[in-house]
Amino acid sequence: MKKRFYITTPIYYPSAKLHIGHAYCTTLTDVFARYKRLRGFECYFLTGADEHGMKIEKNAAAAGKTPQEFVDGIVEGFYKLWDLLKISNDDFIRTTQERHTKVVQDIFSKMLANDDIYLGKYKGWYCKECEAFWTDTQAGPDHLCPDCGRPVQMAEEEAYFFKTSKYVDSLMKFFDENPKFLVPESRKNEMINTFIKPGLDDLCVSRTSFSWGIPIRENPKHVIYVWLDALTNYITALGYDSDHPELFNKFWQDPECETIHILGADITRFHAIYWPMFLESLGLRKPDREFVHGLLMMKDSKMSKSKGNVVDPYPLVERYGVDAVRYYLTREINFGSDGSFAPELFVERINQDLANALGNLLNRTVSMINKYFDGVVPGYKGRINEVDGNLEDLTKLTIESYERLMDDLKITDAIAQVNELVNRANKYIDETEPWALAKDPEKKANLESVMTHLANSLYVAGMLMKPVLVTASDKLFDQLGVTGDLLNYDKIKQYGIVSGLKVEKKDQLFPRLDAAVEVEYIQSLMANNK
Ligand SMILES: [Zn+2]
Numbered sequence: 001m002k003k004r005f006y007i008t009t010p011i012y013y014p015s016a017k018l019h020i021g022h023a024y025c026t027t028l029t030d031v032f033a034r035y036k037r038l039r040g041f042e043c044y045f046l047t048g049a050d051e052h053g054m055k056i057e058k059n060a061a062a063a064g065k066t067p068q069e070f071v072d073g074i075v076e077g078f079y080k081l082w083d084l085l086k087i088s089n090d091d092f093i094r095t096t097q098e099r100h101t102k103v104v105q106d107i108f109s110k111m112l113a114n115d116d117i118y119l120g121k122y123k124g125w126y127c128k129e130c131e132a133f134w135t136d137t138q139a140g141p142d143h144l145c146p147d148c149g150r151p152v153q154m155a156e157e158e159a160y161f162f163k164t165s166k167y168v169d170s171l172m173k174f175f176d177e178n179p180k181f182l183v184p185e186s187r188k189n190e191m192i193n194t195f196i197k198p199g200l201d202d203l204c205v206s207r208t209s210f211s212w213g214i215p216i217r218e219n220p221k222h223v224i225y226v227w228l229d230a231l232t233n234y235i236t237a238l239g240y241d242s243d244h245p246e247l248f249n250k251f252w253q254d255p256e257c258e259t260i261h262i263l264g265a266d267i268t269r270f271h272a273i274y275w276p277m278f279l280e281s282l283g284l285r286k287p288d289r290e291f292v293h294g295l296l297m298m299k300d301s302k303m304s305k306s307k308g309n310v311v312d313p314y315p316l317v318e319r320y321g322v323d324a325v326r327y328y329l330t331r332e333i334n335f336g337s338d339g340s341f342a343p344e345l346f347v348e349r350i351n352q353d354l355a356n357a358l359g360n361l362l363n364r365t366v367s368m369i370n371k372y373f374d375g376v377v378p379g380y381k382g383r384i385n386e387v388d389g390n391l392e393d394l395t396k397l398t399i400e401s402y403e404r405l406m407d408d409l410k411i412t413d414a415i416a417q418v419n420e421l422v423n424r425a426n427k428y429i430d431e432t433e434p435w436a437l438a439k440d441p442e443k444k445a446n447l448e449s450v451m452t453h454l455a456n457s458l459y460v461a462g463m464l465m466k467p468v469l470v471t472a473s474d475k476l477f478d479q480l481g482v483t484g485d486l487l488n489y490d491k492i493k494q495y496g497i498v499s500g501l502k503v504e505k506k507d508q509l510f511p512r513l514d515a516a517v518e519v520e521y522i523q524s525l526m527a528n529n530k
Pocket residue numbers: 127128129130131145146147148149150
């Protein structure tokens with residue numbers, strides 16, 4: 001087990017407002033970071049904005065703003081959304097910041113000096129109107145500009161290229177020696193078969209057709225193009241090549257730190273092929289893991305802004321609370337597979353898992369401890385009732401499997417285990433029938449045992465849910481009387497430690513939603529966002 005963790009989201013492109021796909025990736029990364037911190041590890045969590053490029057330059061001009069003013073406005077919205085979703089990032093990098101631009105210029109100079117970058121000619125489909133180059137795929141079979149729809153012509157311009165050929169063999173060796181580098185593993189074969197085996201072209205790393213980018217010192221009519229600018233954020237944010245490389249040494253170069261990039265499938269090629277090559281060219285460590293999450297779809301279409309029907313995360317969080325939205329994203333969409341956002345499923349998840357299962361378990365347990373034991377959790381006496389052992393064993397097993405799954409980034413499965421524990425505890429109430437035990441003075445020990453086991457299940461479930469339910473877990477602890485030392489994660493491993501806690505009944509953790517009303521409300525949000 002490594003000592004420290006560095007975990008990143010991709011840096012998002014501020015050409016438009018963020019949608020729930022961005023919220024999904026960032027929330028899941030946040031859950032992992034919070035989990036590691038909860039377990040007592042040092043964890044550095046980075047997110048940010050990728051602010052250069054032709055599209056920003058054009059959108060800014062259309063809005064009558066300078067590109068910097070334009071991105072400043074949009075990035076304000078990024079901050080707001082991450083704040084609303086209680087994202088616990090340690091830093092936010094913007095590729096227009098000097099700490100980034102200066103270092104990217106240095107990186108370019110280094111690569112140029114050691115002959116990894118050379119000046120050549122870039123050929124592509126050119127739109128005169130937009131002054132933009134497009135690839136074969138973008139221009140399509142009719143050779144039309146994807147932005148303005150006008151015909152494009154094959155043209156060439158002077159550009160710098162990164163020599164990928166120099167690093168292909170070493171990349172293949174790296175893949176072989178690090179089978180867990182790219183997760184899911186199918187992505188590795190996809191990279192090899194689709195891009196490497198057919199022969200990898202050198203990567204174009206500069207443009208002269210627009211100017212909103214980092215100029216190349218040696219030839220300032222060129223700006224550095226996309227990936228060399230964007231991917232390097234992961235090290236510039238840590239102070240690579242600066243006067244303060246402490247974080248970089250601690251969270252990147254030290255083999256005791258595990259470096260994890262979370263990313264979407266559309267950018268896997270750049271992260272899995274070019275990024276390790278850039279790092280090797282600079283003589284730096286490569287990341288330990290790259291985790292590719294699936295696409296979040298709306299009903300039956302792939303989710304992207306242009307296709308409409310995208311749900312805006314802001315009103316969703318405002319109406320249902322941060323925990324409900326974080327829970328849905330974590331639990332409903334298997335991390336690593338494609339998933340979908342459907343209003344019916346969203347409401348059902350909240351009602352079933354949060355209101356009926358977890359909220360109800362807390363409500364019933366606190367009420368009974370109040371009623372039968374004046375609000376104090378009875379002392380732990382072991383396994384008195386026939387099913388006590390069953391619940392106790394499951395609680396211990398849940399902690400073990402949760403940790404194993406979380407460490408492996410199987411976040412959805414880990415949370416599903418906690419759900420099962422909560423469901424088991426609710427069933428345990430029906431099996432032990434505490435209301436019947438309460439009528440028989442000779443069954444006092446049985447009743448005490450039921451209350452202790454229930455309180456213990458809630459204590460464990462509350463702790464394991466903490467990375468996801470960032471406010472409701474604290475409310476649960478508050479009602480259960482969990483304070484001080486018991487707030488340390490490792491205490492959940494001492495079964496029965498909840499004895500003596502003073503419970504206090506407060507508001508429902510998650511009020512039950514009226515399904516018909518809420519589904520209609522969310523559908524209207526989606527329709528308005530088209
Ligand atoms: Zn055009």
